Structure formats: structure tokens, C-alpha cells
Amino acid sequence: xxxxxxxxxxxxxxxxxxxxxxxxxxxxxIALIAVVFVSTGFAGFAMIAAFVLLTALSTGVHLxxxxxxxxxxxxxxIFTFIxxxxxxxxxxxxxxxxxxxxxxxxxxxxxxxxxxxxxxxxASQLLTLTTSPISLTDGLESLMRPAxxxxxxxxxxxxxxxxxxxxxxxxxxxxxxxxxxxxxRGANFETGNIIQRARAMIPLLVPLFVGAFRRADELxxxxxxxxYRGGAGRTRMNQLKYGARDLIAALAVAxxxxxxxxxxxxxxx
Amino acid sequence: MPIEIKHLTHVYMPGSPFExxxxxxxxxxxxxxxxxxxxxxxxxxxxxLISYFNGxxxxxxxxxxxxxxxxxxxxxxxxAVRRTVGLVFQYPEYQLFEETVEKDIAFGPTNLGLPPExxxxxxxxxxxxxxxxxxxxxxxxxxxxxxQKRRVAIAGVLAMDPQILVLDEPAAGLxxxxxxxxxxxxxxxxxSGVTIVMVSHSMDDVGKYCDRLFVLSHGEVAYQGAPAExxxxxxxxxxxxxxxxECAKLAKRLRDAxxxxxxxxxxxxxxxxxxxxxxxxxxxxx
Ligand SMILES: Nc1ncnc2c1ncn2[C@@H]1O[C@H](COP(=O)(O)OP(=O)(O)O)[C@@H](O)[C@H]1O
Ligand SMILES: [Mg+2]
Numbered sequence: 237x238x239x240x241x242x243x244x245x246x247x248x249x250x251x252x253x254x255x256x257x258x259x260x261x262x263x264x265x266i267a268l269i270a271v272v273f274v275s276t277g278f279a280g281f282a283m284i285a286a287f288v289l290l291t292a293l294s295t296g297v298h299l300x301x302x303x304x305x306x307x308x309x310x311x312x313x314i315f316t317f318i319x320x321x322x323x324x325x326x327x328x329x330x331x332x333x334x335x336x337x338x339x340x341x342x343x344x345x346x347x348x349x350x351x352x353x354x355x356x357x358x359a360s361q362l363l364t365l366t367t368s369p370i371s372l373t374d375g376l377e378s379l380m381r382p383a384x385x386x387x388x389x390x391x392x393x394x395x396x397x398x399x400x401x402x403x404x405x406x407x408x409x410x411x412x413x414x415x416x417x418x419x420x421r422g423a424n425f426e427t428g429n430i431i432q433r434a435r436a437m438i439p440l441l442v443p444l445f446v447g448a449f450r451r452a453d454e455l456x457x458x459x460x461x462x463x464y465r466g467g468a469g470r471t472r473m474n475q476l477k478y479g480a481r482d483l484i485a486a487l488a489v490a491x492x493x494x495x496x497x498x499x500x501x502x503x504x505x
Numbered sequence: 506m507p508i509e510i511k512h513l514t515h516v517y518m519p520g521s522p523f524e525x526x527x528x529x530x531x532x533x534x535x536x537x538x539x540x541x542x543x544x545x546x547x548x549x550x551x552x553x554l555i556s557y558f559n560g561x562x563x564x565x566x567x568x569x570x571x572x573x574x575x576x577x578x579x580x581x582x583x584x585a586v587r588r589t590v591g592l593v594f595q596y597p598e599y600q601l602f603e604e605t606v607e608k609d610i611a612f613g614p615t616n617l618g619l620p621p622e623x624x625x626x627x628x629x630x631x632x633x634x635x636x637x638x639x640x641x642x643x644x645x646x647x648x649x650x651x652x653q654k655r656r657v658a659i660a661g662v663l664a665m666d667p668q669i670l671v672l673d674e675p676a677a678g679l680x681x682x683x684x685x686x687x688x689x690x691x692x693x694x695x696x697s698g699v700t701i702v703m704v705s706h707s708m709d710d711v712g713k714y715c716d717r718l719f720v721l722s723h724g725e726v727a728y729q730g731a732p733a734e735x736x737x738x739x740x741x742x743x744x745x746x747x748x749x750x751e752c753a754k755l756a757k758r759l760r761d762a763x764x765x766x767x768x769x770x771x772x773x774x775x776x777x778x779x780x781x782x783x784x785x786x787x788x789x790x791x
Binding site: 247248410413414416417418419420421422423424438439442443446447 | 522556559561584587588591592594597599600601602612613616617647661662665
């Protein structure tokens with residue numbers, strides 16, 4: 237049921253990566269995503285994969301969690317793989333029967349695309365596994381701040397995100413409780429056709445929304461009472477500061493970038 | 506319909522970094538017609554425990570039997586179990602959703618597939634049991650006061666006509682008058698022949714109303730027995746974040762000072778009676 241969902245899947249820890257500034261991690265993740273697209277061959281991919289795996293190992297996060305993120309997009313990966321395999325017709329023929337013709341070029345292209353997707357997901361997974369949602373939004377706000385000069389509501393967006401992140405587990409909890417309470421009154425959420433199931437959600441959704449509005453009201457009042465008035469002139473308790481380890485991380489990512497570009501140049505695969 | 510629980514253990518989110526053992530090897534039994542109190546500090550596992558009473562959670566490891574039916578078995582008809590064991594959650598007023606009080610109370614019996622006349626009869630009866638004025642039947646439950654909403658929610662469970670009624674902190678968040686009314690209401694329901702299991706963290710409340718208590722601490726049954734038997738462990742109860750009723754404390758101090766007050770006196774009326782008996786008699790041996 238709703239149980240066992242960890243939002244943002246943050247895995248608490250105290251490793252080098254955990255203690256990096258969230259801005260560094262955000263930028264590094266963007267750089268990793270970029271380098272995945274820059275790489276034109278499997279040699280580059282192998283380097284990126286080695287980099288991601290080694291980093292993941294150093295964080296103490298179980299590798300199982302790293303690959304969990306692949307599950308929801310497994311279908312897309314397989315679909316892309318098959319499409320490329322069937323419709324890319326270059327190089328020598330590997331296999332041919334009926335209207336299906338599989339070529340070496342097709343196989344290469346299909347594997348390339350699948351590897352690219354997997355690397356993209358796993359690399360961004362590394363960010364969400366090692367960064368708490370709150371420090372992630374802090375980092376985002378800080379990175380978006382220059383844009384607020386041209387009227388972009390950086391602070392407001394970050395505040396909305398952190399409130400949403402803060403309340404998602406609360407709402408899930410509440411949904412779980414209400415569901416149990418209605419089940420205790422004989423409600424049935426599990427069987428029936430689609431219309432019956434949609435109707436069965438009413439006893440869950442009405443109290444959930446009523447509760448969400450009540451909470452929103454209370455929160456707004458509490459923020460008001462503590463003189464919250466948006467981002468202008470607001471200081472923060474935990475200032476984000478770049479340190480030596482952020483420099484090390486930046487250099488490591490830059491080195492990876494350089495290696496991948498060299499691999500593109502000199503390695504035929 | 507007795508409830509029998511053996512070696513029940515519950516772990517939240519096993520295998521994750523947030524793993525929490527909420528219940529540990531719980532054994533307990535509840536007999537017909539009893540008024541049971543389950544007490545414990547916040548987080549001691551009370552709410553988790555009661556969600557096993559009507560099969561909202563399936564025991565593993567451990568067994569839960571209600572009236573001889575194994576709730577852990579896949580073949581058990583859970584709707585039948587939920588008809589027998591009514592569960593009123595903490596702050597049940599937050600589960601109301603219908604347009605009118607009447608419709609909300611009818612939700613349970615409707616799910617049981619009862620005929621309309623029977624549903625109608627049960628709604629009227631349940632409203633009467635919880636002391637709701639019939640003129641409120643057509644009102645929106647969202648327009649009622651907190652205490653009234655809670656009565657509607659309890660009526661909604663009573664309309665299932667359960668033989669066992671389990672209430673999680675039914676008096677939480679009510680003012681002293683509302684609290685007293687709520688507890689008296691539960692006593693009335695008990696007297697109408699329903700077995701009651703009341704979860705609470707107030708020793709005063711359970712001491713006043715319950716026949717038998719189970720004291721939970723860190724997911725285990727720390728003490729059990731009649732209130733007098735439990736209140737004997739005054740200091741030990743303090744250590745697990747609970748307090749004995751004020752009257753039991755007074756009785757103990759008088760007893761320690763040499764007055765003749767039996768160990769099982771903890772109710773206001775009893776203790777007052779013994780104090781009156783003692784007046785003029787003086788201390789033992791004095
Ligand atoms: N949905 C949940 N997920 C994880 N842990 C939970 C959940 N519900 C309760 N717990 C934990 O289980 C323990 C027992 O909780 P609970 O049964 O609600 O205690 P009580 O009702 O006595 O306050 C607590 O430590 C609590 O933090
Ligand atoms: Mg509780």
C-alpha cells in the first residue's frame with residue numbers, strides 16, 4: 237500500500253559526498269548528465285560508469301538503492317533498445333528471419349542508447365540518495381538567486397518546494413490513517429471496476445483535502461505570526477559555504493570530462 | 506468473542522535505514538464483556554497494536570485470533586471481522602466525509618450491504634447511543650463542534666453493530682467536561698453489552714473505568730492485571746513515563762504514614778470512604 241515510500245529517497249550518511257555543498261552536487265550532477273551526452277562511445281561510458289559506481293561505493297549507500305530508480309523506466313529502456321535494434325540498419329547482418337533483420341550497427345546503437353539512459357538515471361539517483369530534500373531546495377534557491385534580479389521568484393519557488401517536501405510524508409501518513417479508518421468501516425479500496433474504485437476514493441480524498449487545507453491554514457498563520465514576508469532581506473541560519481572538498485569534487489568531475497573527450501577522440505568504440 | 510494475541514511482533518519499514526520495532530513479542534487476551542485499558546507512553550506501540558484487532562495488519566510473526574478465527578489466515582473474511590470488531594481511531598473526526606451526519610454514519614452499514622430499513626434503524630440507534638440530537642441528522646458533519654464530530658465518528662463505527670469496540674485515545678484533545686462526557690458515554694456503551702478496549706495514556710481515566718489493564722512500554726507488555734495490581738508498581742510506572750492516579754498516590758502516602766488503607770484502594774470514592782473510616786481511629790499501633 238502506501239507504506240515504505242521514502243520521498244526523495246534520501247539515505248542519511250556522513251560520507252565525503254554527503255557533506256558536499258548541495259550546490260556542488262547539483263552542478264556536478266548537471267555536469268555528469270552533460271558528459272553522458274558528450275560521450276560518443278562505450279569507452280567514455282565505461283569511464284562514467286566507473287566514476288559513478290566508485291562515488292556510490294564511497295557514500296556507503298547500498299548499490300541496490302542506486303539501481304532501484306531504474307525500475308520505473310525499465311519499460312522505456314527496453315522499448316528504446318528494441319526500436320533501435322529493429323530499425324537501425326547499418327553494418328553487417330547478424331541475424332535475419334521473416335521481416336526481422338538485426339545488424340551490428342543496430343545492436344551497437346541499441347546498446348548505446350540503453351547505456352545512456354541507464355547512466356543518466358543512475359547519476360541523478362546519486363544526487364537524491366545523498367542529499368536531503370531540504371538541503372537540495374536550499375541549493376536550488378541559492379543557484380537560482382541571480383535570476384531573481386530579473387523578477388524570477390527564486391525564494392518563493394524554493395519555499396514552496398520545501399513546504400511540499402516537508403508535507404508529503406505527513407499527507408501520506410494521513411492518507412494511510414484515513415484509509416485504515418474507512419477500511420475499519422468496511423470500505424473496500426482494492427476490488428471492483430474502475431468506476432467503483434474511483435467512487436471508493438471519495439471517503440479517502442474528502443478528509444485528506446479537508447486536512448490539507450486545515451494544515452495549510454495553520455501553517456500560514458504560524459508563518460505570519462513569526463513575521464514571514466517572503467525572500468526580500470531574509471537571512472538564513474545555515475549559510476551555504478564552498479569548502480576544499482567542493483573544489484576536489486569539481487576537479488574530479490572536470491577530469492572525468494577531459495578523459496571522456498579524449499576517449500571520444502582516440503578510442504574507436 | 507474473545508481476542509487472543511500470541512507472540513506478535515511488528516517492525517515498521519524493515520530493511521530500510523528507518524526500521525522501527527513497534528511491537529515485540531506481545532501476548533494478551535481479552536474476554537467477553539470486559540472493559541480493557543491499554544496504556545503506555547507516546548510511541549509505546551498502542552496504536553500499532555490495535556490495528557491488528559480487526560485485521561488491518563496481518564500478524565507475522567505471531568497470531569491474532571478473534572472469536573477463534575485466525576486473522577492472519579488468507580481465507581478469513583475480513584469484512585465479517587470488521588463487523589465484529591469496531592475500531593475508532595485517534596481523532597476519528599478527521600475521517601468524516603459525507604454531506605450529512607446521517608449519511609456518514611450510514612457508510613459502515615451500507616458497506617455491509619444491509620437493507621435500507623435496517624441501515625436507517627441503525628443510524629437512529631447509533632445517534633441515540635452517542636447522545637446526538639436527532640435534529641442533527643441532516644446537518645453537515647463539518648458544521649459541528651469538535652466533540653460532536655467525534656460522536657458522529659463513533660456512531661459511524663457503532664452502526665456496524667460491533668461486539669467489541671476498540672477506541673484509540675477517545676478523550677484526546679477534549680476539554681475536561683467533554684472528556685468526562687466521552688468517558689461516561691463509553692461506559693454506557695459498555696453497559697449495553699459491548700466489550701470495550703480503550704487506549705489511553707491517562708492512568709486516572711483507565712483507573713476509573715477499566716476492569717483490566719495492559720501497560721505497554723517500548724512495544725512490550727510491561728505490566729498487566731486489575732488496576733490495583735498495576736498501580737502497585739508506582740515507581741516503575743514513573744520510570745516508563747506513566748503516573749498512577751492521584752487517589753492511588755494519596756492512598757499510598759497515607760498507608761506509608763501508618764493509616765489503615767488497603768492496597769487495592771485507588772478510586773476516589775473508595776479512598777474517601779477509607780479516610781472517613783480512619784478519622785478518629787488514629788494510626789495503627791499509635
Ligand atoms: N507509519 C509508521 N512508520 C514508521 N514508524 C511508525 C509508523 N507508525 C508508528 N511508528 C513508530 O512505531 C512506534 C509505535 O507507534 P504507535 O503505535 O503509534 O505508538 P502509540 O500509539 O503508543 O503512540 C513509534 O516509535 C513510532 O515512531
Ligand atoms: Mg497512538
